[in-house]
Amino acid sequence: MIMYRNLMYICFRKEIALHLLMIKNMKNSQLYKGSLNTIIMKLLEENGKMYGYEITQKVKAITSGELNITEGALYPALHKLEAEGILDVEIEKVDNRMRKYYKLTEKGTTETVNRLSELEDFIRNMQSLVNPSPKLEF
Amino acid sequence: MIMYRNLMYICFRKEIALHLLMIKNMKNSQLYKGSLNTIIMKLLEENGKMYGYEITQKVKAITSGELNITEGALYPALHKLEAEGILDVEIEKVDNRMRKYYKLTEKGTTETVNRLSELEDFIRNMQSLVNPSPKLEF
């Protein structure tokens, strides 16, 4: 009986853990829409070259698991950035597995500056909107 | 001739001004996608009740004209929030013109706290991603 109760307890904890994880991932709210390209470009600016899977892991690590880039969003985004001449691709084979390394082109590097500037403006504006500075009322 | 040149000069300046304005508004980039509901709810939390047009003007003012909410986005968003029980509506007639005043319901007030918390998380995560703290390398 004790064993069953322990098992149930473990299962219950697992349920809770999964549930909390889901809630956490629910935070992948609509807010992140539109920021994926900027994230990719900034990471490439920092790290020189990265492959898709690496990007998802890096983002997960940096945000303590709060932001999980879905592959269905990532790969099309990478292809689009490549088509736009923002990224260059280079295929390598590591451990018999394919890797597509992406890096910023010259144009991409310039464009990254703009995107980051837009992001700063966006964040500044959002902070003005939700964190209004105390009104000067006399 | 002088007059023509002056006229041309003025027109030219106007062209530039318009162009700069367009560029400015181009900053209405994809980043803002997903943040409209949060903006609306926060403004209503602060101001008690507001009508649609008032919201567009307020946002424009707060962001120094950098963010212009389009009516095609605003009105459907208000209707959706009302349908979800986040907002209550109350119609008034001022100066022979209709105004639909929106205010947060009780549920809406609770929900606003969550949205703002999500926004803070989002901003924090984005800052971690693009503004990485200096690496501790020895």
Place this chain on the structure above:
DNA sequence: TTAATATACCTAACATGATTATGTATAGGA
């Protein structure tokens, strides 16, 4: 007086950017 601008609402067609669900394939551990 007439034209333009501002106020105030609305919606439909289209575009964009994501999620969800699926598929392929290799490597390693329980």
Place this chain on the structure above:
DNA sequence: TCCTATACATAATCATGTTAGGTATATTAA
């Protein structure tokens, strides 16, 4: 042997927004 991790990809669908129209009243400038 099966599950998980690594590593790529795409198609169907959904959410959200832009663009472009529409109605109507009030005010201001030419």
